[in-house]
Amino acid sequence: MASPESIHQLLTVAARLLDRAASEIRDARLEPVRGNIGRTGEILAGIFEIEQQIYLLRPELKPAYLNALSPYPESNKLLTRFMFEACQLEDAGEFGRAIEKYEEYLSLEESTHHREIAEGEIRRLSKRDDP
Known part of the structure; x- marks a missing residue:
């Protein structure tokens, strides 16, 4: 029988599958990559609203993690700013400059978690930057 619990379970599974799909869209370079990932993100946002x-x-x-405050609010803000700038460079096809943006971020950041995110983006962009 339908219930908030059953809907929650289904939406949790759907969100995880969509998140994995977005990663595969990126890795497979399913064009238009940004557009396809963006549409996937819009669907995820709808799930989160429900x-x-x-x-x-x-x-x-x-x-519980949705109730917890981030232990690194300043790191979150800084990473968001740098990622936004790097994404703009990536959209313009300037992969080397996007990598430089993440390297600049790494020189400022101490949080291991946030550094790992930036390092992962550098690895991803490095594959695109190779001739």
Whole structure:
């Protein structure tokens, strides 16, 4: 029988599958990559909106991590700013400059988690930058 719990379970699975699909779109370079990933992100955002409605009805279903404050709010802001700038460079086909943007970020960041994200982006962009 349909219930907030069953809907939550289905949406959780769907979100994880869509997240994996976005990674595969990126890795397979399914053109237009940005557009396809963007559409996937829009669908994920819709799922998250529905989940928020479920959490209002059934707060116990809300994962604990959604209630926790980030231990690195400044790192989150800094990474977001640098990633936005790097994405603009990547969209313009300037992969080397995008890599430089992440390297600049690495010179400023101490959080291991955030550094790993930037390093992963450098590896990804390095594959695109190779002739």
